[in-house]
Amino acid sequence: MSKEMTIHLKYWKQNGPNDTGHFEEYTLDNVNEHMSFLEMLDVLNEELMLEDKEPVEFDYDCREGICGSCNLVINGQAHGPKQRVAVCQLHMRNYNDGDHVTIEPPRAAAFPVIKDLVVDRSSFDRIIEAGGYVSVKTGSAVEANAIPIEKEKSDAAFDYATCIGCGACVAACPNASASLFTGAKIAHLNKLPQGEVERSNRVVAMVEQMEEEGFGDCSNFAECEAVCPVGISISAIAEMRKDYMKAVVSGE
Amino acid sequence: MPSLIKALNSQVGRKFMTGITGIGLMLFLIGHLAGNLTIFGESQAFNVYTHTLESLGPLLYVIEAGLVFFFLYHAILGISIWRQKKKARPEGYDTYQTKGGPSHQSLASRSMIISGTVLLVFLVFHIMHFKYGLFSPDEGTVILESAGGVEARDLRALVIAEFQNPLIAFGYIAVMALAILHLAHGAWSAFTSLGMKHGETSKKVQLGAYIFAIVLMLGFIFIPLYIFLTGGEGSLIAY
Ligand code: HEM
Ligand code: SF4
Ligand code: FES
Numbered sequence: 001m002s003k004e005m006t007i008h009l010k011y012w013k014q015n016g017p018n019d020t021g022h023f024e025e026y027t028l029d030n031v032n033e034h035m036s037f038l039e040m041l042d043v044l045n046e047e048l049m050l051e052d053k054e055p056v057e058f059d060y061d062c063r064e065g066i067c068g069s070c071n072l073v074i075n076g077q078a079h080g081p082k083q084r085v086a087v088c089q090l091h092m093r094n095y096n097d098g099d100h101v102t103i104e105p106p107r108a109a110a111f112p113v114i115k116d117l118v119v120d121r122s123s124f125d126r127i128i129e130a131g132g133y134v135s136v137k138t139g140s141a142v143e144a145n146a147i148p149i150e151k152e153k154s155d156a157a158f159d160y161a162t163c164i165g166c167g168a169c170v171a172a173c174p175n176a177s178a179s180l181f182t183g184a185k186i187a188h189l190n191k192l193p194q195g196e197v198e199r200s201n202r203v204v205a206m207v208e209q210m211e212e213e214g215f216g217d218c219s220n221f222a223e224c225e226a227v228c229p230v231g232i233s234i235s236a237i238a239e240m241r242k243d244y245m246k247a248v249v250s251g252e
Numbered sequence: 253m254p255s256l257i258k259a260l261n262s263q264v265g266r267k268f269m270t271g272i273t274g275i276g277l278m279l280f281l282i283g284h285l286a287g288n289l290t291i292f293g294e295s296q297a298f299n300v301y302t303h304t305l306e307s308l309g310p311l312l313y314v315i316e317a318g319l320v321f322f323f324l325y326h327a328i329l330g331i332s333i334w335r336q337k338k339k340a341r342p343e344g345y346d347t348y349q350t351k352g353g354p355s356h357q358s359l360a361s362r363s364m365i366i367s368g369t370v371l372l373v374f375l376v377f378h379i380m381h382f383k384y385g386l387f388s389p390d391e392g393t394v395i396l397e398s399a400g401g402v403e404a405r406d407l408r409a410l411v412i413a414e415f416q417n418p419l420i421a422f423g424y425i426a427v428m429a430l431a432i433l434h435l436a437h438g439a440w441s442a443f444t445s446l447g448m449k450h451g452e453t454s455k456k457v458q459l460g461a462y463i464f465a466i467v468l469m470l471g472f473i474f475i476p477l478y479i480f481l482t483g484g485e486g487s488l489i490a491y
Contacts, residue, residue, distance in 0.1 A: 010346075023346065076347035083353050102347045109340050172351070174362065175333070176340035179263075204254060211263045216340030217333040218267060220441040221361055225450065226351035234354075235449035241264050242447035248259040 003033040007095060009044060011056050011103040017112045017120075023102075024056075033093040037080060038063060038070065040092055041103075057116040063088040065229060068164030071171060072117055073104045078168035078227040086166060086229035106171030110178070110213045121167050123213035124181060130209035131202035132185045138194045153191050160188035162230040169224035169232075175216030180224035182210045183236030190243055200247035207244055266329050271445030273326035274438050278464075280319060285471045291408060295490045296398055298411070303396060303404035327372050334365045354450065356458075360437040367434040374427045381414070382407070388414060412489070415479035422480075428472045435465035 007028050014021030028047070031040055038060055045055035061069040065086040072087045074080040080090045095101065103117060111119040161184075169180035186203050189195030195202070218237055225234045259265045287305075290297040305312060350357040360367075380386040391410035393403050415421045439461035440454075448454055478486055 076345055076349040077351050104345055107341055107343055109342055175337040207262055207264050216337045217263050220444045222354055222356040226353045226355040233450045238447045238449045244264040251253050
């Protein structure tokens, strides 16, 4: 027998970027502990529609923790209470009968609300466009082991490359800083031979774009690392700072 | 490439300079405490120390200008980081809580702007209080035999007299306690701003930061506390 629970929901409703928005409340009576959090929201929306009410919009795609579309802030924690979990992979067994659950969108000037819990994260795309790519000719793909690179470096590059771009780091940061995302995107390319050539231009351009988008400064709260579904370390931010200062001092 | 000025004004540069100025100010505090502790030396040690500082002449002005620059630069950066945070999140959360784990969110890290602002206000008061003696009768002078018989301000008497006032003694102690909070996050954060990675070393630095903040500030707290509790006549104070 699986557990059925009553969950009291309070969620953000906002009709568009210019609407002020407000909270609405709804109590779900038959929440199965095996449901994912997003499946619970599906049930909520079915019930709302049956009552001729407007469903609540939320973002998702893969529902398996790899695409980075989902990014709800639940009871004040990005992606909910568990570490290293995207909210699509969060299950209702982490909740108890009678729990009160508040759901908000990530709140940041650089992530304007499109509708309800869905925000516009194109600021992240523009940071990538500023330098998150390799444009030098690297030829056609060679046999992987032909490129000499230390294992430690390639492991680190891979770890940084696992960032799924969900924006939970921004959501949870008390300053709404995008330093973890930007740092991860810079480091994973700067550490590899193909990316190293453009490292100075890359770090400067991406840091400038990050600031232009209106994100906050990083005060080293490290909250981003705690909420990141793939556990990107704030070492990414340290690498970004070192690379940036190196680029400026060497003037390349 | 951006110019150095533009770079130091970027989000990375601002934080880099917060770290540099923060470390500079911490080094100053170590020196300041070492000087202050001469009050427990032989009867003229403190006055010899302050007199030596005052007779540095132009060099003292250079040092003072440097300190003022560091303080103001640090404070302006701290305030601008705090203001940017308001702009970056105009609408706050209804509910907010940390996830713990690797997070460094704490009372200390969340109240940097408050502890910092109190330190700034305190600093102005402190300089008027002890450097210019504006809130107390003239401290008088002493003849310093160990320094060749010169006449100097009797700042030691001023300090000992002032800290018998409970309001002043405990006011100073309260500010120093708040400074523990500032440094408990700051002394770790500064190195992270300069590029220290998260890992084993970082954990040790955080532990070191707690110990440093507590030991340093207990050193500062000990002076007013001791003078107040002993009425300026404790055995550690030589006459
Ligand atoms: C005795 C004087 C002071 C010392 C030793 C000191 C030390 C430090 C250190 C080491 C840091 C960490 C720097 C970093 O994160 O890179 C810091 C941060 C900070 N300080 Fe100070 N500080 C002092 C005075 C002040 C004053 C007067 C203010 C005035 C507002 C202030 C405001 C701040 C703020 C807001 C931060 C956090 C910056 C951020 O959010 O990133 N501090 N301080
Ligand atoms: S660093 Fe982590 S939290 Fe931030 S966008 Fe990437 S995956 Fe999401
Ligand atoms: S929906 Fe794809 S990561 Fe959550």
